[in-house]
Amino acid sequence: xxxxxxxxxxxxxxxxxxxxxxxxxxxxxxxxxxxxxxxxxxxxxxxxxxxxxxxxxxxxxxxxxxxxxxxxxxxxxxxxxxxxxxxxxxxxxxxxxxxx
Amino acid sequence: xxxxxxxxxxxxxxxxxxxxxxxxxxxxxxxxxxxxxxxxxxxxxxxxxxxxxxxxxxxxxxxxxxxxxxxxxxxxxxxxxxxxxxxxxxxxxxxxxxxxxxxxxxxxxxxxxxxxxxxxxxxxxxxxxxxxxxxxxxxxxxxxxxxxxxxxxxxxxxxxxxxxxxxxxxxxxxxxxxxxxxxxxxxxxxxxxxxxxxxxxxxxxxxxxxxxxxxxxxxxxxxxxxxxxxxxxxxxxxxxxxxxxxxxxxxxxxxxxxxxxxxxxxxxxxxxxxxxxxxxxxxxxxxxxxxxxxxxxxxxxxxxxxxxxxxxxxxxxxxxxxxxxxxxxxxxxxxxxxxxxxxxxxxxxxxxxxxxxxxxxxxxxxxxxxxxxxxxxxxxxxxxxxxxxxxxxxxxxxxxxxxxxxxxxxxxxxxxxxxxxxxxxxxxxxxxxxxxxxxxxxxxxxxxxxxxxxxxxxxxxxxxxxxxxxxxxxxxxxxxxxxxxxxxxxxxxxx
Numbered sequence: 001x002x003x004x005x006x007x008x009x010x011x012x013x014x015x016x017x018x019x020x021x022x023x024x025x026x027x028x029x030x031x032x033x034x035x036x037x038x039x040x041x042x043x044x045x046x047x048x049x050x051x052x053x054x055x056x057x058x059x060x061x062x063x064x065x066x067x068x069x070x071x072x073x074x075x076x077x078x079x080x081x082x083x084x085x086x087x088x089x090x091x092x093x094x095x096x097x098x099x100x
Numbered sequence: 101x102x103x104x105x106x107x108x109x110x111x112x113x114x115x116x117x118x119x120x121x122x123x124x125x126x127x128x129x130x131x132x133x134x135x136x137x138x139x140x141x142x143x144x145x146x147x148x149x150x151x152x153x154x155x156x157x158x159x160x161x162x163x164x165x166x167x168x169x170x171x172x173x174x175x176x177x178x179x180x181x182x183x184x185x186x187x188x189x190x191x192x193x194x195x196x197x198x199x200x201x202x203x204x205x206x207x208x209x210x211x212x213x214x215x216x217x218x219x220x221x222x223x224x225x226x227x228x229x230x231x232x233x234x235x236x237x238x239x240x241x242x243x244x245x246x247x248x249x250x251x252x253x254x255x256x257x258x259x260x261x262x263x264x265x266x267x268x269x270x271x272x273x274x275x276x277x278x279x280x281x282x283x284x285x286x287x288x289x290x291x292x293x294x295x296x297x298x299x300x301x302x303x304x305x306x307x308x309x310x311x312x313x314x315x316x317x318x319x320x321x322x323x324x325x326x327x328x329x330x331x332x333x334x335x336x337x338x339x340x341x342x343x344x345x346x347x348x349x350x351x352x353x354x355x356x357x358x359x360x361x362x363x364x365x366x367x368x369x370x371x372x373x374x375x376x377x378x379x380x381x382x383x384x385x386x387x388x389x390x391x392x393x394x395x396x397x398x399x400x401x402x403x404x405x406x407x408x409x410x411x412x413x414x415x416x417x418x419x420x421x422x423x424x425x426x427x428x429x430x431x432x433x434x435x436x437x438x439x440x441x442x443x444x445x446x447x448x449x450x451x452x453x454x455x456x457x458x459x460x461x462x463x464x465x466x467x468x469x470x471x472x473x474x475x476x477x478x479x480x481x482x483x484x485x486x487x488x489x490x491x492x493x494x495x496x497x498x499x500x501x502x503x504x505x506x507x508x509x510x511x512x513x514x515x516x517x518x519x520x521x522x523x524x525x526x527x528x529x530x531x532x533x534x535x536x537x538x539x540x541x542x543x544x545x546x547x548x549x550x551x552x553x554x555x556x557x558x559x560x561x562x563x564x565x566x567x568x569x570x571x572x573x574x575x576x577x578x579x580x581x582x583x584x585x586x587x588x589x590x591x592x593x594x595x
Binding site: 003007008011012013014015016017018019023027030031033034035037038039040041042044046049050051052053054055056058061063071075076077078079080081082088090091093 | 204205206208209300301302315316341344345347409412414415416418419426430433434435436437438439440444445446447448449450451452453455456459464465467468469471472475481482484485486487488489490491492494524525526529539540541542567
């Protein structure tokens with residue numbers, strides 16, 4: 001399997017990464033080299049094997065529904081690049097028409 | 101009270117010295133901070149040094165001693181100089197993951213393992229340099245410049261817990277914490293001649309450690325000997341209400357397991373097919389085989405196993421790891437924390453430019469790889485197939501541990517290499533061949549020094565144990581450590 005420039009730009013969009021043209025080119029080479037190696041996994045006959053999502057057996061557990069003090073609003077926004085009146089500030093969505 | 105050189109002492113010797121009144125905890129802190137001042141300009145093991153926290157913790161220990169506290173009342177690692185990989189939160193310090201995207205971020209909460217180590221009495225010296233977001237095997241992907249190997253400053257210390265390994269190997273810290281997703285504790289441990297443990301998945305809470313691949317990540321310790329490493333695990337392990345994947349396990353006396361080490365009767369196996377893989381150097385292979393012979397001489401039985409699917413571990417890992425990383429790193433969107441691009445036209449541009457400006461090349465590569473492997477049409481071919489391979493790898497280990505107590509492989513196929521030597525990503529990825537299968541299966545493994553290569557650089561032996569068999573792993577590691585009695589002081593420590 002080999003990725004085209006178009007594939008790389010599509011994946012970059014999905015990943016929300018604004019890559020430059022030269023980054024797209026380098027990324028294509030790198031990804032194709034890595035995929036060339038890891039493609040070998042597709043040759044393994046694993047049809048009858050169950051997938052493993054967790055390293056150790058885990059089951060759903062419940063705990064007492066106890067209220068614990070959360071972060072204060074001040075702490076929660078303390079690392080925000082831009083905030084106002086206790087809220088995160090982002091560019092306008094409704095008026096901006098930023099549909100892809 | 102006398103002048104001390106804390107880098108000549110083990111963690112348990114530091115505590116004993118404080119208890120006996122030979123020196124104070126403040127003197128210990130001063131000694132470590134002076135050493136950081138003298139060496140870290142060259143080694144670059146630290147992203148941030150926290151002298152205020154170290155001295156304050158030391159004063160608390162000294163006050164306990166002055167108040168007449170009995171030895172048993174002093175915390176188990178009282179006065180031990182420690183540091184943490186910079187992907188672990190500690191309130192009031194920066195947590196950068198060595199990435200521009202988190203520059204300036206101040207932790208509003210504590211990582212459980214960090215908090216537990218501090219409760220155990222350590223002196224927090226600071227946050228250690230690392231590969232960006234733990235993506236790397238050499239330390240070179242740090243956005244702030246890589247850490248260097250204290251055995252040879254022209255060589256890499258390994259990664260991704262590069263600074264944590266280098267801080268211990270250079271004597272700046274006595275113990276440190278790292279995180280291990282595909283070998284990021286054990287491989288730098290091997291390259292710097294330190295003792296480095298990846299505990300069983302779930303043994304240690306991951307709460308407060310910035311997630312890379314949540315089903316693989318595990319926190320563990322670096323130290324200069326096995327007993328200190330056992331003391332670190334004892335302090336940080338156990339169930340944590342903030343991490344639902346942390347295991348309910350009764351505490352064990354890991355220190356006693358290391359102290360009473362005896363290899364007699366231990367069932368040891370060399371992983372023959374992995375040892376024969378392409379890329380492993382003769383000096384590393386010979387050193388591991390020689391260690392197996394030493395186990396035999398100590399009364400262990402030594403056999404061989406093959407783990408054929410584990411040879412495909414690298415492929416499975418470079419699908420699962422990036423897939424989970426691409427999801428985990430989606431939270432870095434420039435809104436709630438981290439770098440934000442200037443004057444974005446809309447929210448999509450805010451995301452795409454903030455992330456493009458904040459992440460370095462290797463982070464972008466892994467995000468792209470993971471996003472691709474999870475994207476429509478490729479999920480089954482890559483992610484699904486990798487999860488199935490993972491099942492077989494785990495089963496192979498389970499079968500092997502029916503017959504053997506521990507398995508032996510090299511930790512790294514080669515000794516520490518020079519900066520810039522491995523420029524293409526795939527070559528770099530291959531350096532984790534031996535450590536990755538253990539993360540996929542979820543069991544535990546330690547790297548313990550077992551010799552030196554022709555260049556004088558240390559070689560690490562990986563001792564792999566079954567799920568929650570850390571006591572057995574410590575026992576085997578301490579036995580070979582005692583038997584070999586290597587001089588593991590790096591040139592920087594010898595002075």
